[in-house]
Amino acid sequence: MTKHTVVVAEAQTLFRDMITSFVEDMDEFRVIGKLKNGQEVIDFIKQKEVRPFLCLLDIHMPIMDGMECAKKLKETYPNIKIVLLSAYDDEKSIERVLSVCADGYILKSSGLDEFKDTLRFIVDGKFVAPQKMVQYFSRRLDSLLRLERESSLHYIKEHFNHRQDFNKREWQIIQLMKKGWTNRMIAEHLGISEGTVKNYLSIIYKKLNIKNRVELLQMLSEMIG
Known part of the structure; x- marks a missing residue:
């Protein structure tokens, strides 16, 4: 059975050894590097001329943290799986994780079985994250979809009762105003x-x-919400 190669990056020796032990206890994986920060991960991959299947990166590391390392790895080696480890699940941390296109996010408070299941799901091509993170992402997605719907020309016309005294260009400008565009942006578009x-x-x-303009934006806000 071919094992997936893994690099573990964690600033604290105890956690680094524990994570390594957990991973090596799984038949599917083989740890090829134990490192202390993101810069060491970048250097390890370049110097060893290896591309690990998976990198487990602690978010909070000195010199180069897990977020910056993940971003650099995804830019250069987009096929490497990236899993971020953190003790925090606040909204700021969640937003940062989403911004670097990581393949998974594991809380350090997770149980051993959950940790192992997460790695197996990621091998299968799934994005895995704590429930709170998924709920946050769902709320953001709902908000974006609602904004897109309420900025549609059809929706705007409905709330203006399909007035016949506006021509096509005027409807376009009202729609772009609803999206928050400036006069210059509208003109260029x-x-x-x-x-x-x-x-x-x-x-x-x-x-x-x-x-x-202020009254128009207020009218759009009141009518479309």
Whole structure:
């Protein structure tokens, strides 16, 4: 049976030895490197000219932490599996994990069986994370989907009761305003000048019986939420 090669990076010797022992206790894996920080991981891979199947990286390490190391590894060796280890599951830590495209996230408070199951799931190509992290990601995804839906032209037209006095360009500008775009961004996107955008906005304000951009944004917020 061919074993998957693993590099373990953990600043504290006791945890590093424990993690190594847990991994080597599994038939599927073989630890080829025990290192103290992310820079050592990068150097090890370059000097040894090996590409481990999996890197277990503690988030909090000196010189180069697990997050920075994960980012560099994914940029250079995108096929290497990256699992981050941490004692924290706060939202700030979760956001950082998602930003580096890690393959898994394991809390140090996890039980041994959970730790081993996580590694096996990751071998099968699954992303594994604590329940709190999954719930956080789900909330963020719901929020993004809701924002996308509420910024759709159809949704906006519905809440303006499909007014017939707006032309296609005016609807486009209202939609882009809802997305928070500036006049310059709108102009560049539509291929028109900023002055033309301002002219369209003046017409939109007059049709809606409002005075300025602030009132339009407030109206969009109140109507679309």
